[in-house]
Each structure stands twice: as C-alpha cells, then as structure tokens.
Amino acid sequence: MPTAVHVRELTADDLDAAWELGRFAFGSDPQRPPHVTRPVPGLTRYGAFDDAGRLVGKAVDLHHDQWWSGRVVPAADVAGVAVAPEARGRGVARAMLTALLRGAHERGAALSALYPTVVAPYRACGWEATGVLRTVDLPTVALPRHRPDPRLAVRAGTPADLPAVAALYERVTRHRNGPLTRRGELFDFYAADGGLPGDGLTLVEDAGDLVGYASWQRGRGYGADSVLTVDEALASTAEAARELVGVLGSWASVAPTLRLCLLDGDAVSVHLPLASAREHERDLWMHRPVxxxxxxxxxxxxxxxxxxxxxxxxxxxxxxxxxxxxxxxxxxxxxxxxxxxxxxxxxxxxxxxxxxxxxxxxxxxxxxxxxxxxxxxxxxxxxxxxxxxxxxxxxxx
CATH class of the missing domain: 3.30.1050.10 (SCP2 sterol-binding domain)
Structure with missing residues (x-):
C-alpha cells in the first residue's frame, strides 16, 4: 500500500464506505442506523484516503460543550476512530487526529475527550488517561427502603417532562468539571424523535418542582439473572435521592441486580450500598487541550x-x-x-x-x-x- 494518506472531511458520498469501515473495526450490527449514512449537524467526519482514493481511516469530531466549574467550554470530543487493517501502523490515525485538532482549533474548541479502545496511539498524539466511567452492579435487595416522604410526589415521566429533566441534569452537573452540557445541534438532532431515553422514567417532585429522576431499561425476565439497568439517576436534594433509591429498591423481587453508572459524591451515590457493588464495566477516558x-x-x-x-x-x-x-x-x-x-x-x-x-x-x-x-x-x-x-x-x- 502507498504510505501517503490524504485527510479531508467526508462528504455524503463517502458515508457508505465509512460505515463499512467502522462496522468491521467495531464488529457492529450489519443493520445500519439511518443517521450513519446522512449528514448530522454538530459533528465533523474526517477520512483518510490512500493514493488510489480508497478510504483507509475515519474519525469523528463531536461538537460537544463541557461544564467546567459553572462555565461552558467548547470541546472536540473524538469518536468512531477506525483504520483499515491493511493500513494500520502507517501513521493513518495520527494524520487524521492532526487534521481533526486543526479543524477543531479553527472552529473555536478548547478541549478534547475520548474513550479509547487502545491507549498508545492517543498518547502518541497528546491525549492522556484522566478518569474512568464506572458501571457497577448492586444487589437490588440491599438498597435501603424507607417510608415514602409525604412531601414528595413520585410519578412516571412522559416526553413532556424531558425539558425539566434536562434542567435538573444541568443543576446537578454544571459545578463539576467535564460533564457534557447536552446542549447544541448534535443533542437536538438525536432528541428530535421526542421519545423517552429508555423504557421508563421515574420523577420525584417537591411542590411541583422536579428534584430527582431515574431513567431505566427493564431488561428481560424476572429470575435470578434479571437486571434493571439505570441509565441515569440524579437528584438535587438528599430527600429526593432517598426517594429514588427506595423506588429502585422496590424492583428487588423481579430484578435482583441493579446496574448503573456512578457519579462520585452526588446525592444518589451517598445513599447506595456501595460496599456491595461489583464492577460491571470500566470505560477509560482521555483528555488533551485543543x-x-x-x-x-x-x-x-x-x-x-x-x-x-x-x-x-x-x-x-x-x-x-x-x-x-x-x-x-x-x-x-x-x-x-x-x-x-x-x-x-x-x-x-x-x-x-x-x-x-x-x-x-x-x-x-x-x-x-x-x-x-x-x-x-x-x-x-x-x-x-x-x-x-x-x-x-x-x-x-
């Protein structure tokens, strides 16, 4: 294969080839999601081509914003990096990431984060491991139960509640460093269907104001191996957190395992029996400045x-x-x-x-x-x- 590669932004005509490259690299389902072969606002797709014009690498710049101690910082978060097996070890990823950083700098990005499948190539390009997204399994029966607080209302959420959920997410995360703001064209695009983010959404309200929520996937069955996957459980008060934990604990008879991502030191985590947690998954993330x-x-x-x-x-x-x-x-x-x-x-x-x-x-x-x-x-x-x-x-x- 020729050693020279040419990196440019992908066009609509390139997206079928980019999908196939990513499918082979990540072992994806052959059924294509509709968005992967059409332009999506809020991201820039890059491709590396050999001298014959064949696509040999791809990478995506996600136009995210991140919260850093109450202020919004524009980011170029990286995803979907894949290199054809015949082109690996020839500097293709480095050439793409160099172009991605240049483009991100030109559009005003300040930071970049990514989840690596392998660390060394990203370290060679200036990213470094800075944290882990932890998913843990808890025995549902171990969650503390308590008498429901009569001052709080608990109900099932609907799509009409999603703006309030987004506002509560922002109240919980904006003073931290690194969480996505979940604003902008990219998030608007994926939220356009107006549906719930999972199988269910549980809300906790205090005098009509949302103070806690949990979105969850029910899973299958009700035997010993049944798992309730909580995509997110956040609260802005200790009382709301206790109420959420109690609701999640009520699943013990049909979902013996509760699976969720932890946010260190937040209102919900301090009410969980973390001594009983078993690690299900660890997703390393890396950062670098743009x-x-x-x-x-x-x-x-x-x-x-x-x-x-x-x-x-x-x-x-x-x-x-x-x-x-x-x-x-x-x-x-x-x-x-x-x-x-x-x-x-x-x-x-x-x-x-x-x-x-x-x-x-x-x-x-x-x-x-x-x-x-x-x-x-x-x-x-x-x-x-x-x-x-x-x-x-x-x-x-």
Missing amino acids: DVARAVAMRGWPAHARGTVDFALTDELAQWNTGTWRLTVADGAAELARIGGEADLRLSVRGFALLYAGAAHARSVAQAGLLQHAAGTDPAALDLLTVGGPVQLLDYF
Missing part, C-alpha cells in the same frame, strides 16, 4: 485559588500550544499568557492534560516523565493547574 489558552480562560476556577506560575509546553500535533506561558489564577478566573525566554518547569501536553483535569499532582507528573524541572525547582508550583478538582463524565461517546 487550545491551552482557551482551556484556561474559558473554564471556571475556585474563588479561593490565587497564584502565578511560568512553564514551557511542548505539543507536537498542535504547535499553537507550544511555547513559554504564564498562568495567573485569581478571583475565580485564570489567564494563560505567552512570555519570552525559558522556564524552569517544562511540561508535555500529556502532563498538561493530567494537571488540568485534576487527575494527578505535579510531583507525580514529574515522576512519570511528563514534567521536567531544573535542579532545585519544586514542580509542585504547577499544582495551581489542578485546583479545580477531578474531571468526571456521565456520557459514553
């Missing part, structure tokens, strides 16, 4: 954080990030400004991703070889980047 200056300036920062630190950054794929920078944090905001000269702290883009996401402290990043520092210089000065706390995700993409 534009470091935007990533710093656009997010929220803790009001108590204050300080300044200089560092040099190296980013082979996104050269606009490479240089010497001064980070200044004060009064709930931050700025990254270019400065001249050298710096005693020298950071790789993967090290930046770990610190920015709150996934590691600077001394650990230095021990991993992703942060170099002059003799006598304490790398902990770069812990200023970590002060926002750890990144979290609730959506798989």
